[in-house]
Amino acid sequence: MAPNEDSNESLASPDDRDDLPGELLGEDLVEPEPYLLSADETEAEELDATAPVTPTEGDAVAVDDPAQLAAAETVAQRARSSRPVRRTAEVGATMAKGTATRARKRGGAQAVAARPTGPVQFVGESVEELKKVVWPTWSQVQQYFWAVLVFVLIVIAYVGLLDLGFGWLLLKLFG
Numbered sequence: 606m607a608p609n610e611d612s613n614e615s616l617a618s619p620d621d622r623d624d625l626p627g628e629l630l631g632e633d634l635v636e637p638e639p640y641l642l643s644a645d646e647t648e649a650e651e652l653d654a655t656a657p658v659t660p661t662e663g664d665a666v667a668v669d670d671p672a673q674l675a676a677a678e679t680v681a682q683r684a685r686s687s688r689p690v691r692r693t694a695e696v697g698a699t700m701a702k703g704t705a706t707r708a709r710k711r712g713g714a715q716a717v718a719a720r721p722t723g724p725v726q727f728v729g730e731s732v733e734e735l736k737k738v739v740w741p742t743w744s745q746v747q748q749y750f751w752a753v754l755v756f757v758l759i760v761i762a763y764v765g766l767l768d769l770g771f772g773w774l775l776l777k778l779f780g
Contacts, residue, residue, distance in 0.1 A: 722730070741749070
Protein backbone atom coordinates (compact mmCIF):
# COMPACT_ATOMS: atom_id res chain seq x y z
CA MET A 606 0.00 0.00 0.00
CA ALA A 607 1.41 3.39 -0.96
CA PRO A 608 1.41 6.26 1.59
CA ASN A 609 -1.02 8.34 -0.51
CA GLU A 610 -3.54 5.53 -0.69
CA ASP A 611 -4.06 5.73 3.09
CA SER A 612 -5.37 9.27 2.91
CA ASN A 613 -7.49 8.57 -0.18
CA GLU A 614 -9.27 5.64 1.45
CA SER A 615 -11.22 7.95 3.75
CA LEU A 616 -12.67 9.84 0.79
CA ALA A 617 -15.77 8.23 -0.61
CA SER A 618 -16.56 8.18 -4.27
CA PRO A 619 -20.05 9.23 -5.38
CA ASP A 620 -20.95 5.56 -5.81
CA ASP A 621 -20.11 4.77 -2.15
CA ARG A 622 -22.41 7.43 -0.67
CA ASP A 623 -25.14 4.90 0.13
CA ASP A 624 -22.71 2.92 2.30
CA LEU A 625 -21.80 5.89 4.53
CA PRO A 626 -24.26 6.30 7.40
CA GLY A 627 -25.03 9.85 8.43
CA GLU A 628 -22.82 11.49 5.82
CA LEU A 629 -25.67 13.02 3.83
CA LEU A 630 -28.78 14.49 5.37
CA GLY A 631 -30.89 14.17 2.30
CA GLU A 632 -30.52 12.75 -1.16
CA ASP A 633 -32.74 15.44 -2.66
CA LEU A 634 -30.33 18.30 -1.93
CA VAL A 635 -29.33 20.11 -5.10
CA GLU A 636 -26.07 21.95 -5.61
CA PRO A 637 -26.70 25.71 -5.79
CA GLU A 638 -26.09 27.49 -9.04
CA PRO A 639 -22.93 29.58 -9.20
CA TYR A 640 -23.32 33.28 -8.35
CA LEU A 641 -23.45 35.57 -11.33
CA LEU A 642 -21.65 38.91 -11.25
CA SER A 643 -22.87 41.89 -13.17
CA ALA A 644 -20.68 43.33 -15.87
CA ASP A 645 -19.29 46.13 -13.68
CA GLU A 646 -18.55 43.90 -10.67
CA THR A 647 -15.33 41.99 -10.39
CA GLU A 648 -15.57 40.78 -6.79
CA ALA A 649 -17.88 41.02 -3.79
CA GLU A 650 -18.17 44.32 -1.95
CA GLU A 651 -16.86 44.48 1.60
CA LEU A 652 -18.62 46.41 4.33
CA ASP A 653 -16.74 49.40 5.62
CA ALA A 654 -16.74 49.34 9.43
CA THR A 655 -16.38 53.13 9.62
CA ALA A 656 -19.38 53.89 7.42
CA PRO A 657 -22.54 54.79 9.40
CA VAL A 658 -25.29 52.22 9.10
CA THR A 659 -28.09 54.37 10.48
CA PRO A 660 -28.42 58.12 10.25
CA THR A 661 -27.10 60.09 13.20
CA GLU A 662 -28.37 63.41 14.61
CA GLY A 663 -26.41 65.49 12.13
CA ASP A 664 -27.55 63.53 9.07
CA ALA A 665 -30.49 64.89 7.12
CA VAL A 666 -33.19 62.31 6.52
CA ALA A 667 -35.92 62.88 3.98
CA VAL A 668 -39.36 61.71 5.12
CA ASP A 669 -42.02 61.35 2.47
CA ASP A 670 -44.96 60.81 4.82
CA PRO A 671 -45.66 63.66 7.29
CA ALA A 672 -48.01 61.45 9.34
CA GLN A 673 -45.21 58.92 9.78
CA LEU A 674 -42.86 61.71 10.87
CA ALA A 675 -45.40 62.99 13.42
CA ALA A 676 -45.90 59.47 14.80
CA ALA A 677 -42.15 58.97 15.08
CA GLU A 678 -41.73 62.29 16.91
CA THR A 679 -44.50 61.33 19.34
CA VAL A 680 -42.83 58.00 20.08
CA ALA A 681 -39.47 59.71 20.54
CA GLN A 682 -41.00 62.27 22.93
CA ARG A 683 -42.59 59.48 25.01
CA ALA A 684 -39.27 57.64 25.11
CA ARG A 685 -37.47 60.77 26.32
CA SER A 686 -40.05 61.43 29.02
CA SER A 687 -39.95 57.83 30.31
CA ARG A 688 -36.21 57.85 30.98
CA PRO A 689 -35.27 57.53 34.64
CA VAL A 690 -34.37 60.79 36.31
CA ARG A 691 -31.42 60.93 38.69
CA ARG A 692 -32.44 62.03 42.14
CA THR A 693 -30.73 65.01 43.63
CA ALA A 694 -28.21 64.52 46.41
CA GLU A 695 -30.62 65.47 49.18
CA VAL A 696 -30.64 61.92 50.53
CA GLY A 697 -27.68 60.54 48.66
CA ALA A 698 -24.04 59.96 49.39
CA THR A 699 -23.58 63.45 50.87
CA MET A 700 -25.34 62.49 54.11
CA ALA A 701 -23.01 61.79 56.98
CA LYS A 702 -23.23 58.52 58.88
CA GLY A 703 -25.44 58.65 61.92
CA THR A 704 -27.81 61.33 60.59
CA ALA A 705 -31.48 60.57 60.33
CA THR A 706 -33.10 60.06 56.96
CA ARG A 707 -36.25 61.81 55.81
CA ALA A 708 -39.49 60.76 57.46
CA ARG A 709 -41.72 58.59 55.32
CA LYS A 710 -45.11 59.80 54.28
CA ARG A 711 -48.10 58.18 55.94
CA GLY A 712 -50.05 55.63 53.96
CA GLY A 713 -49.01 52.68 51.89
CA ALA A 714 -47.82 49.27 53.04
CA GLN A 715 -45.04 50.57 55.28
CA ALA A 716 -47.07 53.06 57.28
CA VAL A 717 -46.96 52.71 61.05
CA ALA A 718 -50.24 52.82 62.96
CA ALA A 719 -50.82 56.04 64.88
CA ARG A 720 -51.99 54.22 68.02
CA PRO A 721 -51.65 50.63 69.16
CA THR A 722 -54.41 48.28 68.08
CA GLY A 723 -56.73 46.82 70.67
CA PRO A 724 -58.02 43.26 70.86
CA VAL A 725 -61.32 44.14 69.18
CA GLN A 726 -59.59 45.80 66.22
CA PHE A 727 -57.13 42.89 65.98
CA VAL A 728 -59.96 40.33 65.81
CA GLY A 729 -61.80 42.41 63.20
CA GLU A 730 -58.70 42.67 60.99
CA SER A 731 -58.04 38.94 61.44
CA VAL A 732 -61.58 38.08 60.34
CA GLU A 733 -61.19 40.29 57.25
CA GLU A 734 -57.92 38.58 56.35
CA LEU A 735 -59.48 35.14 56.83
CA LYS A 736 -62.23 36.09 54.36
CA LYS A 737 -59.52 36.54 51.71
CA VAL A 738 -58.22 32.98 52.20
CA VAL A 739 -59.09 30.47 49.47
CA TRP A 740 -60.36 27.51 51.49
CA PRO A 741 -60.15 23.96 50.06
CA THR A 742 -63.30 22.13 49.10
CA TRP A 743 -64.47 19.10 51.11
CA SER A 744 -63.19 16.68 48.43
CA GLN A 745 -59.79 18.37 48.50
CA VAL A 746 -59.68 18.05 52.31
CA GLN A 747 -60.44 14.33 52.01
CA GLN A 748 -57.76 13.84 49.36
CA TYR A 749 -55.18 15.68 51.46
CA PHE A 750 -56.16 13.66 54.54
CA TRP A 751 -55.63 10.33 52.79
CA ALA A 752 -52.37 11.48 51.20
CA VAL A 753 -50.98 12.56 54.59
CA LEU A 754 -52.21 9.38 56.28
CA VAL A 755 -50.53 7.14 53.69
CA PHE A 756 -47.29 9.12 53.90
CA VAL A 757 -47.26 8.95 57.73
CA LEU A 758 -47.87 5.18 57.64
CA ILE A 759 -44.97 4.73 55.21
CA VAL A 760 -42.67 6.77 57.46
CA ILE A 761 -43.83 4.78 60.54
CA ALA A 762 -43.09 1.48 58.76
CA TYR A 763 -39.65 2.71 57.65
CA VAL A 764 -38.64 3.93 61.12
CA GLY A 765 -40.07 0.76 62.71
CA LEU A 766 -38.02 -1.45 60.39
CA LEU A 767 -34.90 0.57 61.13
CA ASP A 768 -35.57 0.24 64.88
CA LEU A 769 -36.07 -3.53 64.58
CA GLY A 770 -32.94 -3.94 62.46
CA PHE A 771 -30.68 -1.88 64.72
CA GLY A 772 -32.14 -3.56 67.84
CA TRP A 773 -31.46 -7.01 66.41
CA LEU A 774 -27.91 -5.95 65.40
CA LEU A 775 -27.14 -4.58 68.87
CA LEU A 776 -28.46 -7.74 70.55
CA LYS A 777 -26.23 -9.88 68.30
CA LEU A 778 -23.17 -7.73 69.01
CA PHE A 779 -23.56 -7.11 72.74
CA GLY A 780 -26.10 -9.63 73.98
